[in-house]
Amino acid sequence: MKLYEKLAAEMTEAVRRGVFAPGERIPSVRQASQQHGVSIKTVLHAYALLESLGIVETRPQSGYFVRDAAATAAALDRAAVSAISAISAVSDQQRLTRQPAPQASPVAAAVDVSRLVLSTLRSIRAHDAVPFGSPYPDPSLFPWRRINQYANAIARRQASWNLIDDLPPGNPELIRQIARRYAENGVPVDPGEIVITLGATEAINLSLQAVAKPGDTVAVESPTYYAMLHAIERMGMRAIEVATHPVHGIDIEALARVIAGQKIAACMVMPNFQNPLGFQMPDARKQQLVELLGAHDIPVIENDVYQELYFGDTRPSTLKSFDTRGLVLHCASFSKSLTASYRIGWALPGRYRAQVEKLKFLNTLTTPSVPQVAVADYLRHDGYDRHLRHVRKVYRQQARIMTAMVQRFFPAGTRMSTPQGGYVLWVELPERVDSMRLYQAALARSITVGPGMMFSTRNDYRHFIRLNYSYPWTPQTEAALKTLGELVTQMA
Amino acid sequence: MKLYEKLAAEMTEAVRRGVFAPGERIPSVRQASQQHGVSIKTVLHAYALLESLGIVETRPQSGYFVRDAAATAAALDRAAVSAISAISAVSDQQRLTRQPAPQASPVAAAVDVSRLVLSTLRSIRAHDAVPFGSPYPDPSLFPWRRINQYANAIARRQASWNLIDDLPPGNPELIRQIARRYAENGVPVDPGEIVITLGATEAINLSLQAVAKPGDTVAVESPTYYAMLHAIERMGMRAIEVATHPVHGIDIEALARVIAGQKIAACMVMPNFQNPLGFQMPDARKQQLVELLGAHDIPVIENDVYQELYFGDTRPSTLKSFDTRGLVLHCASFSKSLTASYRIGWALPGRYRAQVEKLKFLNTLTTPSVPQVAVADYLRHDGYDRHLRHVRKVYRQQARIMTAMVQRFFPAGTRMSTPQGGYVLWVELPERVDSMRLYQAALARSITVGPGMMFSTRNDYRHFIRLNYSYPWTPQTEAALKTLGELVTQMA
Numbered sequence: 009m010k011l012y013e014k015l016a017a018e019m020t021e022a023v024r025r026g027v028f029a030p031g032e033r034i035p036s037v038r039q040a041s042q043q044h045g046v047s048i049k050t051v052l053h054a055y056a057l058l059e060s061l062g063i064v065e066t067r068p069q070s071g072y073f074v075r076d077a078a079a080t081a082a083a084l085d086r087a088a089v090s091a092i093s094a095i096s097a098v099s100d101q102q103r104l105t106r107q108p109a110p111q112a113s114p115v116a117a118a119v120d121v122s123r124l125v126l127s128t129l130r131s132i133r134a135h136d137a138v139p140f141g142s143p144y145p146d147p148s149l150f151p152w153r154r155i156n157q158y159a160n161a162i163a164r165r166q167a168s169w170n171l172i173d174d175l176p177p178g179n180p181e182l183i184r185q186i187a188r189r190y191a192e193n194g195v196p197v198d199p200g201e202i203v204i205t206l207g208a209t210e211a212i213n214l215s216l217q218a219v220a221k222p223g224d225t226v227a228v229e230s231p232t233y234y235a236m237l238h239a240i241e242r243m244g245m246r247a248i249e250v251a252t253h254p255v256h257g258i259d260i261e262a263l264a265r266v267i268a269g270q271k272i273a274a275c276m277v278m279p280n281f282q283n284p285l286g287f288q289m290p291d292a293r294k295q296q297l298v299e300l301l302g303a304h305d306i307p308v309i310e311n312d313v314y315q316e317l318y319f320g321d322t323r324p325s326t327l328k329s330f331d332t333r334g335l336v337l338h339c340a341s342f343s344k345s346l347t348a349s350y351r352i353g354w355a356l357p358g359r360y361r362a363q364v365e366k367l368k369f370l371n372t373l374t375t376p377s378v379p380q381v382a383v384a385d386y387l388r389h390d391g392y393d394r395h396l397r398h399v400r401k402v403y404r405q406q407a408r409i410m411t412a413m414v415q416r417f418f419p420a421g422t423r424m425s426t427p428q429g430g431y432v433l434w435v436e437l438p439e440r441v442d443s444m445r446l447y448q449a450a451l452a453r454s455i456t457v458g459p460g461m462m463f464s465t466r467n468d469y470r471h472f473i474r475l476n477y478s479y480p481w482t483p484q485t486e487a488a489l490k491t492l493g494e495l496v497t498q499m500a
Numbered sequence: 501m502k503l504y505e506k507l508a509a510e511m512t513e514a515v516r517r518g519v520f521a522p523g524e525r526i527p528s529v530r531q532a533s534q535q536h537g538v539s540i541k542t543v544l545h546a547y548a549l550l551e552s553l554g555i556v557e558t559r560p561q562s563g564y565f566v567r568d569a570a571a572t573a574a575a576l577d578r579a580a581v582s583a584i585s586a587i588s589a590v591s592d593q594q595r596l597t598r599q600p601a602p603q604a605s606p607v608a609a610a611v612d613v614s615r616l617v618l619s620t621l622r623s624i625r626a627h628d629a630v631p632f633g634s635p636y637p638d639p640s641l642f643p644w645r646r647i648n649q650y651a652n653a654i655a656r657r658q659a660s661w662n663l664i665d666d667l668p669p670g671n672p673e674l675i676r677q678i679a680r681r682y683a684e685n686g687v688p689v690d691p692g693e694i695v696i697t698l699g700a701t702e703a704i705n706l707s708l709q710a711v712a713k714p715g716d717t718v719a720v721e722s723p724t725y726y727a728m729l730h731a732i733e734r735m736g737m738r739a740i741e742v743a744t745h746p747v748h749g750i751d752i753e754a755l756a757r758v759i760a761g762q763k764i765a766a767c768m769v770m771p772n773f774q775n776p777l778g779f780q781m782p783d784a785r786k787q788q789l790v791e792l793l794g795a796h797d798i799p800v801i802e803n804d805v806y807q808e809l810y811f812g813d814t815r816p817s818t819l820k821s822f823d824t825r826g827l828v829l830h831c832a833s834f835s836k837s838l839t840a841s842y843r844i845g846w847a848l849p850g851r852y853r854a855q856v857e858k859l860k861f862l863n864t865l866t867t868p869s870v871p872q873v874a875v876a877d878y879l880r881h882d883g884y885d886r887h888l889r890h891v892r893k894v895y896r897q898q899a900r901i902m903t904a905m906v907q908r909f910f911p912a913g914t915r916m917s918t919p920q921g922g923y924v925l926w927v928e929l930p931e932r933v934d935s936m937r938l939y940q941a942a943l944a945r946s947i948t949v950g951p952g953m954m955f956s957t958r959n960d961y962r963h964f965i966r967l968n969y970s971y972p973w974t975p976q977t978e979a980a981l982k983t984l985g986e987l988v989t990q991m992a
Contacts, residue, residue, distance in 0.1 A: 065854075076851055126861055129667055156655035163648035175621055206698060209865045221736070222714055242862040244713070351868050359568060362557075369618055370734040372864060373701045376843050379868065 011046055012445070015054035016061075018044075023063055028074045034064060036071055052448045060124040060444075060461070104254040104423055104436050105230060105285070106468040107262075112225040112246035112270070121237045125462050128447075132456050138488035139476060141447075141456030143283075145431055146478040149399050150347050151391065159382035174377040176368045178204025178354070182384035186354055189387065193315075193323040197338075201356045203365045204375050208313045211339035211355035212239045214371060216274060218363040219307040219337065220245055224273035227266055229258050231434070231463035231472070233283040233311065236276045247465050248272070254425055254434070257282065257289035260296050267304055274307050280324045281314035284434040284463055284474040286427030288324050298330040307360065310338045313353075316345040316396050318429040319404045334359030342383060344430075345396060350379035403431050403478060410477035413486065417493030419500050431478035432458075437471045438500040446473065449495050455488045503538055504937070507546035508553075510536075515555055520566045526556060528563055544940045552616040552936075552953070596746040596915055596928050597722060597777070598960040599754075604717040604738035604762070613729045617954050620939075624948050630980035631968060633939075633948030635775070637923055638970040641894065642839050643878070643887050651874035666869040668860045670696025670846070674876035678846055681879065685807075685815040689830075693848045695857045696867050700805045703831035703847035704731045706863060708766060710855040711799040711829065712737055716765035719758055721750050723926070723955035723964070725775040725803065728768045739957050740764070746917055746926070749774065749781035752788050759796055766799050772816045773806035776926040776955055776966040778919030780816050790822040799852065802830045805845075808837040808888050810921040811896045826851030834875060836922075837888060842871035895923050895970060902969035905978065909985030911992050923970035924950075929963045930992035938965065941987050947980045 019034065028034050035043060040051045055072050058064045064072045132142050177183065187199035205211040212235060220226060222244040228236050230249035240247045250266055251259040258277055266272065277297070279289040289297075301308050310327040318324055328338040337360060341353030352375065357364040386392065407427050414424055414435060421438040437443065443459040450457050458476070460469025479485070511526065520526050527535060532543045547564050550556045556564045624634050669675065679691035697703040704727060712718060714736035720728050722741035732739045742758055743751040750769055758764065769789070771781040781789075793800050802819040810816055820830040829852060833845030844867065849856035878884065899919050906916055906927060913930035929935065935951040942949050950968070952961030971977070 062854075076854055122858060122862055126667070126858070152655070156652065159655065160648065160652040163644070163651065175618070206864045210863070213863060238862045242859065349869050351864075351866075362568060366614060366618070367734065370614055370730045371702070371705060372698045372843075374843075376868065376871065377841050 010442075012050045012053040012057065015040070015044055015046060015050060016057045019054065019058055020061075020063060023074055030074050030076050032074050033070070034072045034074060049445070049449065052452075053445050056127075056444060056448055059127055062123050066127075104425060104434065104472075105252050106249075106464075107251045108230045108249040108464075108466060108468060112248040121234050121462060121465065122241055124459070125234050125238075128456070128458065128462065131451055137451070137454040137456045138485060139456055139479060140450075140488070140492070141458045141474070142476045142479075143432075143458070144348055144476075144478070145344050145399075146480065147348060148480075149402065149478070151386070151395050152347060152349075154391065155347055155350070155382055155386050158385040159378050162378050162381045162385070174204075174380055175374050176203060176365045178202070178375060179377065179380040179384060181388070182352070182380045183354075185384050185387035189392075195323070195326050195329045197328065197356055201358070201361055203355045203357065203361065203368055204380060205339075205341075205353045205355055205368055206372055206375050207343055207351040207353040208311065208339050208341035209235060209238075209353070210368070210371065211341070211353045212236065212276075212309060212311060213242060214364045214367040215309045215337035215339055215355055215357055215360070216240070216245075216276070217243055217367055218357060218360040219309075220273035225270060227263060227272050227275040229277055229282065229285075231284055231460070231469055232276070233278055234462045236278075236309075236311065237465060239276070245273070249464060249466065249468070252282075252285065253287070254285050255287050256293055257287055258297065260293060260300055263297075264300055267300070267306065272304075272306055274309060275301055276309045276311065277327070278311045278314075279327055280312055281317060281427065281429035283314070283430065284425070284432055284458070286425045286430055286432060286434065288318070288320070288428035291325050294325060294327050295330045298327050298336065302331075302333050302335055305333075305335070307335045307337060307358075310336055312338060312340045313344050314430040315340055317400060317403060317431065319400065319407070320428065324429075328356060328358075331358065337364070345399070346383065346386070346392070350383060351375070352379055352383050400429075403429075406431070406477040406481055407433070409481050410475060410489075413489050414475070414493075417490045419493070419497045421500065422496070431476060433475045433477060435473050435475060437473065437496055439471055441471045441496055441499040443470055443473050446492075446495055446499060449499075450492055453488075453491055453495075455492055457492065502934075504542045504545040504549065507532070507536055507538060507542060508549045511546065511550055512553070512555060515566055522566050522568050524566050525562070526564050526566060541937065541941065544944075545934075545937050548619075548936060548940055551619060554615050558619075596917060596926065596964075597744050598741075598956075599743045600722045600741040600956075600958065600960060604740040613726050613954060613957065614733055616951070617726050617730075620948070620950065620954065623943055629943070629946040629948045630977060631948055631971060632942075632980070632984070633950045633966070634968045634971075635924075635950070636840055636968075636970070637836050637891075638972065639840060640972075641891050641970070643883065644839060644841075646883065647839055647842070647874055647878050650877040651870050654870050654873045654877070666696075666872055667866050668695060668857045670694070670867060671869065671872040671876060673880070674844070674872045675846075677876045677879035681884075687815070687818050687821045689820070689848055693850070693853055695847045695849065695853065695860055696872060697831075697833075697845045697847055697860055698864055698867050699835055699843040699845040700803065700831050700833035701727060701730075701845070702860070702863065703833070703845045704728070704768075704801060704803060705734060706856045706859040707801045707829035707831055707847055707849055707852070708732070708737075708768070709735055709859055710849060710852040711801075712765035717762060719755060719764050719767040721769055721774065721777075723776055723952070723961055724768070725770055726954045728770075728801075728803065729957060731768070737765070741956060741958065741960070744774075744777065745779070746777050747779050748785055749779055750789065752785060752792055755789075756792055759792070759798065764796075764798055766801060767793055768801045768803065769819070770803045770806075771819055772804055773809060773919065773921035775806070775922065776917070776924055776950070776964075778917045778922055778924060778926065780810070780812070780920035783817050786817060786819050787822045790819050790828065794823075794825050794827055797825075797827070799827045799829060799850075802828055804830060804832045805836050806922040807832055809892060809895060809923065811892065811899070812920065816921075820848060820850075823850065829856070837891065838875065838878070838884070842875060843867070844871055844875050892921075895921075898923070898969040898971075898973055899925070901973050902967060902981075905981050906967070906985075909982045911985070911989045913992065914988070923968060925967045925969060927965050927967055929965065929988055931963055933963045933988055933991040935962055935965045938984075938987055938991060941991075942984055945980075945983055945987075947984055949984065 458474030460472030952964030
């Protein structure tokens with residue numbers, strides 16, 4: 009057990025014994041470092057861990073506090089069952105991805121992924137840092153001026169428009185434009201199947217809720233995009249992580265074994281430009297996956313948010329396009345390709361359409377009308393293709409730069425993914441590097457990274473990080489990556 | 501059993517036996533009326549019932565179709581257990597409200613409230629009808645021009661603002677402005693407790709999810725606002741309806757008996773200007789309610805969306821203001837008082853704040869940023885009070901007009917509520933009038949009403965309707981209400 013793990017365990021015990029009561033302030037980083045005779049870094053790391061476990065929370069300018077009674081109790085339960093063991097888990101020799109043990113774990117019972125993600129996102133906001141840890145695309149690439157003009161014109165025009173117009177399934181013109189877009193891209197869909205949501209987040213949540221119930225087990229990729237884990241956590245389901253190849257995607261044989269071994273209520277995958285691995289699953293494998301799941305009547309939630317950000321010549325196929333039984337619930341949004349702030353997503357739920365439409369109505373009633381119409385107007389009045397050609401070119405270039413720079417600045421034993429689209433790079437660091445420690449050390453230097461812990465319920469990726477390359481490459485960026493490489497070298 | 505009930509039961513049986521397969525068209529209204537030798541109205545009513553049960557769906561210009569396999573199966577189960585019995589339930593002699601049997605019913609197992617609500621809302625949209633059935637305030641009363649100006653200015657200013665800025669709990673300035681508003685109204689709150697949501701709908705959903713789990717029983721008012729039933733249905737919980745006095749609100753003695761009789765996970769109420777009854781619960785009773793629930797450690801979700809639309813001199817108190825144990829989850833929004841289309845709501849979740857903030861993050865990630873900032877700007881730059889004084893005056897007047905006109909046009913035996921705020925009137929029609937039949941007949945004349953069935957899981961309110969008086973009173977409105985009165989007289 010590492011020093012910071014020991015310290016975290018001690019603090020957890022102290023909270024359990026009531027030494028530090030809910031709402032109470034725990035010793036400052038400096039105090040703790042003196043009391044325990046450990047470095048500031050060690051304390052920072054231990055506290056970050058306690059925060060990610062939901063035992064303490066930070067308050068700006070005032071330090072770390074034990075969270076409120078209810079939350080703490082829950083967190084302590086989690087910590088009891090798994091936290092301390094989870095953080096001392098050892099990783100095996102497989103590269104870039106892992107071969108997880110074939111057992112489902114309730115997401116909330118593992119290291120608290122959503123809390124870690126939220127605090128990571130906050131750190132991006134808090135510090136005006138170099139955003140290697142950001143999950144977002146560079147917003148300056150969005151045609152925001154144009155879209156805002158449409159929104160403004162609509163708002164003027166529709167003095168008294170209100171919710172009624174765009175009740176689920178959503179604004180008819182927007183639905184038509186989305187269907188047209190799929191058709192242009194060679195993957196025709198039925199407009200009547202589309203349900204507009206609040207970003208892909210809601211589309212994924214409602215799709216999962218439509219096909220599975222609390223306590224059910226859901227198969228996901230390993231590593232998996234944390235939003236998938238959030239959806240599972242939100243519903244109190246269990247996740248089972250399936251080995252995923254960094255180039256071919258989810259291991260279909262491994263998945264078959266999992267299905268043979270236990271009841272799987274649903275499968276959640278990202279066949280195109282998976283976050284964090286960036287692969288594009290080959291068509292043959294997409295078809296195999298759909299057939300395997302179809303044979304067992306298992307619905308699959310396809311997250312295709314990066315569909316427009318391909319580096320190849322054409323938009324990749326979808327699982328949906330191989331689905332003959334209405335078992336694929338296809339989810340996407342405009343947040344990665346057109347505007348993140350309008351939060352317009354959609355689902356193509358196959359045979360579960362009626363339930364998803366109804367759940368949308370129950371969950372958030374309706375998606376705001378003006379953003380729906382504004383996006384529809386933008387899509388109708390051209391420009392989207394030109395915009396996307398530009399964005400793809402930029403990301404393709406920046407992927408190359410980022411890859412070259414990591415090779416240049418990071419120590420031997422570093423491996424990385426080869427993104428086929430999107431804007432994130434998955435980096436495996438030398439075994440001895442702990443990405444949570446790296447995350448803290450980098451943050452102290454105003455650099456953010458995405459710690460590997462966010463992409464698994466079982467901390468399989470402690471020496472991995474995700475790097476965002478959507479933002480312009482500047483001397484500052486380069487200096488930051490150099491610093492990051494130096495930190496890694498020290499820790500290796 | 502009434503004729504239309506018999507017909508509905510027969511059709512249900514036919515679908516069950518596969519006479520009409522999923523996706524198949526059922527006989528047209530005219531055909532059915534000939535085949536069964538019943539009136540068009542009876543068939544329309546039977547089909548509306550089948551639709552509200554989720555067994556058939558309408559498709560524009562093409563008639564009624566049996567819904568897809570999955571949906572139909574579920575619907576048939578529901579129909580089997582309760583639909584036919586539910587529609588033949590008899591109502592007792594109590595006035596305006598009912599004394600429900602003290603037994604919980606899973607919302608989805610009762611007449612499908614959310615489906616009926618959605619089709620009612622659609623009918624408002626479909627027909628350019630006189631909107632007595634609308635749940636929305638008159639949007640022309642909103643200061644939309646002003647708010648849109650702010651939104652446009654923000655969109656211009658924030659070239660590259662993105663999600664990060666307003667992650668849960670939400671935009672700090674908006675949170676400050678909401679807290680300031682409460683303070684001005686004499687019900688101070690802690691800004692640190694506020695979580696911004698997508699309308700009150702999401703606030704209520706997340707609050708309920710934070711305090712109860714699927715299968716739990718939740719106590720609600722009778723009649724209850726259907727959004728409460730939606731939240732319960734969304735989570736697969738059970739609702740138990742508690743007698744509610746049209747002036748004093750939920751019957752605290754009855755609630756105490758319910759609590760003594762079974763495990764209640766939470767209570768959901770609308771103490772101010774309850775929809776549909778319009779009462780303002782007296783302070784003494786608010787305090788009693790908080791104390792009763794506190795004594796049993798039962799969390800209560802307080803829906804206070806009409807807080808600003810009072811007819812009295814001051815903003816009424818809240819359950820929150822009597823809460824000393826953090827058990828009140830207070831939910832509200834700007835959708836009734838400022839802008840419906842921006843979908844800005846919030847929760848004050850008491851001791852459950854941490855869970856609600858996290859659930860918000862899991863459910864929809866974040867509430868769109870520009871609307872949050874635009875509303876904050878509007879609130880900061882005055883005008884809200886003046887706007888509200890005007891709106892209150894208008895609604896107070898129109899409540900008087902609507903009341904007088906119902907007295908004038910409706911037959912003897914009609915009773916109605918005395919709204920203390922808000923913009924809906926609850927009307928009890930003579931026993932023999934069936935509000936679903938009235939709903940259909942009125943729709944045929946381009947008039948919408950809110951059928952009583954929407955406000956209960958057990959069809960206790962079949963001869964009740966809700967009337968919206970937020971829209972300007974015009975000769976057309978008056979003619980429509982006269983027509984409605986004539987329909988009621990015929991049916992009585």
